Amino acid sequence: LKGLIIAAGRGVRLKNLTRNKPLLPLLGLSLIERTILTAKQAGIDEFYIVVGYRGEEVKKRLGDGNRYGVKITYIENKEWRRGNGVSVLKAKEWLNENFILLMSDHVFESITLKDLMESKIGEDECVLVVDFVPQEYIDEKEATKVKIENDRIIDVGKKIRNYDGFDCGMFLLSPVFFEALEESIERGDETISGGVKILAEREKMRFLDIGGKPWIDIDTEDSCKKAEKMLLKGLIKPTDGPVSRYLNRRVSTRISKYLVKTNVKPNFISFLSFIVSLMAACFFTMGEYFYVLTAGLLSQFSSTIDGCDGEVARLKFQESSYGAWFDTVLDRYADAAIILGMTYGCWILNRGWETWVVGFMALIGTFMNSYTAVKYDSIFAREKKPRFGRDTRLFLIMLGALLNQIFYTLVTLAVFTNIVSIKRLLVLKETMLNTS
């Protein structure tokens, strides 16, 4: 499927708008870049973009799309002061097949678009994504509403009564929609909703329930902030452990919010977190409380910024399987360095060989946690349950440092991590033998 993106309007409701609305920056990407990259993630790689108001700026920024790995063709709409239906109609001669229609100023998840692209429709039918349980992001007063009967949309508009849901601004359209627009414009309604209304009257307008997944239409200062909040909230993973969820993510997303505005690459952030861990390891070797305390705080800080690499990658669509793997390998070395530092620092105080043995055990268990996690996650990934992981280990280490009890922290780690690993051996035995 090809994508048609409307980026012709002016966005009059954003008061302090110094630049073109589609080029408004949001967490490191302009709105239209985010729309294109989200759609690319869903599988669209050919776009038609209707430009109008300050269209040259949009063209200059996006170019031929090569930079984003997509192909972009521009369609000029000099009548951009008219309704947005006119902008869509300009694409008529370019699209004589089913296509996806998106707004340049809507933020949404690629999974929603994927579902839409996989919708099965009859001939001359169109689909609109509808939100039935809008979240706090949605400005109910300004939003376009829809009325549903059975599996069809029967009415659409900003002011209809007894509505059932909200128009999310994402469409799967067949070329018949252009005719509907022409009819609507003749009637005097130049909006996209006008075209939808015509098809709704003919019972040709289906809908797709967005199912609680986030989206937002950005048309005010306020909605910009809401969109940021929405995207940052989406960075919390269902598998995040409690420490990660309630502590680290709160800090790391705040850091990521600034990092996305720079050119810092996710792999560099992974490396930075690794360096902070090495610093923590060095401080641990010194043994005295002041250094140990510093080391503990650095460990926790390293654990926190360890979340930023993935967050920045996801926010800027820079995710790569190598990046994810590179991060986990560095994490293992970082874990090892911290435990070695703790063990040495503890040993210079008490000089007991037991310290080294306990340190070995803690290292073994920590490694085995990560080693078994690969299989564990591959089996239990669907359950999306939080599991004992690096966030919890480093948090324990920080607590131990605060209390100046490094030896007992090592003992705790040695016991706990090995128990978790052996437990996984048993849990997976049952699961894997039952499913095969």
Place this chain on the structure above:
Amino acid sequence: LKGLIIAAGRGVRLKNLTRNKPLLPLLGLSLIERTILTAKQAGIDEFYIVVGYRGEEVKKRLGDGNRYGVKITYIENKEWRRGNGVSVLKAKEWLNENFILLMSDHVFESITLKDLMESKIGEDECVLVVDFVPQEYIDEKEATKVKIENDRIIDVGKKIRNYDGFDCGMFLLSPVFFEALEESIERGDETISGGVKILAEREKMRFLDIGGKPWIDIDTEDSCKKAEKMLLKGLIKPTDGPVSRYLNRRVSTRISKYLVKTNVKPNFISFLSFIVSLMAACFFTMGEYFYVLTAGLLSQFSSTIDGCDGEVARLKFQESSYGAWFDTVLDRYADAAIILGMTYGCWILNRGWETWVVGFMALIGTFMNSYTAVKYDSIFAREKKPRFGRDTRLFLIMLGALLNQIFYTLVTLAVFTNIVSIKRLLVLKETMLNTS
């Protein structure tokens, strides 16, 4: 596809045959069990077995096939003294679709059968697997030969001249083959080859090149031994490192040869290898040369029998993904225990903290080797190149123990394993970023 297995004949050429030939044991399984399980691995789960001579024994052993996870229906052939074509013909009323024909006394690889099952054939066509470059296993004098012209078999028989290849006894047949057999029997030829000859004359007999993959027809004492040798040789993996290939496998396959005759389960062998490693670790802690030497030999022995679990599993079709994973997790704990033992044993002699740090480094590198190997193998699995692994590490440890140089062995491990891991980070970076 359903499978038809011929197990009706007597096997007169096996002199000291005290039991029924299909029930002849070969590395822990009877010939017919191996045929069924190999076919099951290729995807066949419904079998017709033609029994004749001492057929009750076969039925009693195999039952309804439930034990093997397949369905077995028996077809009686009281005329088993006649040619094997008569046995196939008994299945006529059971099979009016394409099916696979196998001999109960042939050993082959499931991958060959899979290729055969995926062969595309026209209506009324049949396929025979043909070996063009027979290995030393094949008794050229006794084998059935085939003559090829273009993509068809044009003649078949034990005594044809200027033949091109050998009949491997594996067929993909359409029901038309039954008619060909009837015609051949009328002509006076009661063998399967007779039917093949009729179809060859009609240009309906295609062939599949076995492509160098091993197979053998067991009909003499000698071929029994050859089959054993062939199966054991097949246990060497293309990814085996040099130590594994040239040393460990030679010993482990000899041990597996005996283990398959017992009821010992692969997971138990993994556990046994683990226990031997723990013993090695204990001996290492004692520090003195006699104990260190013993520990080194035990490490190498553990490494050797660590191959047996997989070998027995493959020979007896008891492979499971849990078993493979269980083995790798125990291996990691075994590695860790041995390095801890070496470090402690070294420390009690020299009392230097450097020993512990070097031990830590060796442990970290060893773990990182295994940790990065998972990704490395998933990317480079196709290349099937041997890689630095556990076999080499434990061999180095044995050498170090022989020379009584545990400290330098730890240093070598610490340096080498970490270099290998970091190298993988770089190699995979290039590969993964280029392919994505």
